[in-house]
Amino acid sequence: MSFRIRAARESDYPALYEMAKLTGGGFTNLPADKTTLQNKLARAAEGFDRKGENQSDDLYLFMLEDFDSKAIRGTCQIFGEVGRDRPFYSYRMSTLTQKSEELGRIFRNQTLSLCTDLEGSSEVGGLFLHPHERAGGLGMLLARSRYLFIKQHRPRFGARVLAELRGVMDPAGHSPFWDALAGRFFGMTFPEADEFNAVHGTQFIADLMPNTPIYVNMLPESARAVIGQPHPTGRAALKMLQAEGFVWECYIDIFDGGPTVTAPTDQIRSVREAEWIKVGGSHKDKGGKTMMVATGQLGNFAACWAQVQIDDRGEALLDEKAMQMLDVGSGDTIIAVSR
Template sequence: MLVIRPIEQRDLPTLKQIAIESGHGFTSLPVNDELLQNKINHSLASFASRAGGKGECLYFFVAEDSDTGEVLGTTALESAVGLSSPFYTYLLGKQVHSSRKLGIYNVVETLTLTNDYTGVSELCTLFLREPARHGMNGRLLSKSRFLFLAEFPELFDRRILAEMRGVSDDDGNSPFWSWLQEHFFSMDFPTVDYLTGIGQKGFIADLMPKYPIYVSLLSKQARAVIGKTHEKTRPALHLLEEEGFSWRGYVDIFDAGPSVECEVREIHTVRSSRQLRVHIGEPTQPGQYLISNGRFGDFRALLGDMAINEQQQAVISSKMASLLKVEDGDTVRVAEMKRND
């Protein structure tokens, strides 16, 4: 059984291996020991001292196999983006070129560089390792964050976004970036992806086009991938769409992958979750539930069988209670998972 918990210092070697496995385009996990250590430090500090409200905090979680102790996935929440360093996106919009005298009316698409998501919270760093890509593990890894959001809404913005990895090939070549590289940059996609991941974003403001880009001027290959998601990221996008996330025209400035967003209070799992008291026992006629212990620094979440008795208590097994670190009478947050979810 996979258990979601905050990242710890001992997870660094596995985190580095996950960064290698994640490949090109996964900006939030650069293969850089110092940066990965900084992420762990940031998360440890965020969990060690609970903020009074929304700050620049990182809540980084891992999925641990309860039988082997092996870390098989990562997922994270950033409370606010763009406060210390700019958070850039392109907005896909339209401009009208018309002449009534000549009877000409043309609508053209444009890409405009923005910082519109400044201060918005972000879902990030979702990665499930190959041996764990089966059953409901992907849903647990994605949806567990929503229980944390529901439990501690004061730590986050009213809106939350998720950047989806855009289209690139196995060698890290992005059709969208190839056009930008040809006209404005002299760096390949893996290089800019890495520089962004380690926080060296100054080149963006220095070299990125200052005016809106007419989409019609892009190469056919670049136009074709605007707002499109990498094939390995499509399952993650599908899960977010089920939760109520939608694309509103914002795309990544490097690979043109879509940024989807949702009001936190409108996320399906946030709305449907509820708090119940624990009763340890053998559940009769159980259903499948996403369950978290509701603690902050010692947060735990898992997916398992649970029943709700006549006293409106969450009936869970002693093994599950141990994994969640709860006892009789403690409070858990639960969200029912349909068997065909």
């Protein structure tokens, strides 16, 4: 396999824009808007170039590259800190219990409350894999490479990491959750609101949305049925997040009702299990353990799958292709985690 993850460059804009056009909408972190994508690449360059190892609202953007052809076939992102320069809104679903003595009954009603509980967290998002490459572990490589980057630069990230998954939409790109709730206050369709949010942020939500809790039972069944449910195309992503230790704690996206899952940063499986290993050289056979390996700091970061053998000195022998893609040699140090 000749695919690797590397830090994005501003010259990746044409490929990034072509991928954004394939998302089908509802993908806030990868809108098909030329100016927004160019700004993302510029912001990512600033994040990779920033000195110091403290947490900030950096954006780290990565590309999945075919090392041989140089074709870009996927992308993913990490946000160093959400809610620093603008509020980060979620709906929190909770249960309100009330008892009527006259009726002799207890009523338990679910409510949605607008909150900013997740501010200060880091976020993984913006993962997109070209439809023709959705096999061979490339989605897992995209997703998990971010955790190796986080471990490499742990002080730059918060105590908790979140991931927002796209919610359920109909074939026309409309969200039953939006249509039943926020759409009634904004006079905008979901595609219009989602595009506005991708470019301008969520402050308009705070300006116009009611601050009172919303009773779930007052929403139509079409909206209730999708609360906390990922889009069908996001189910595999949810399973990968759950395998890393992410859980749903009743936070949902304010636009489409999709689930927001969280995990303590140091308890994410790939962060917890990844180890630094000295490279002893390469091996020519195809034996060894399949591992995800990474090297490089900030803008020089690169990751790939490798066949790894551990020699008698405890050093890693990598297959020659992985050595080439990571540009490492004997004596260098890599970070590695089992598949």
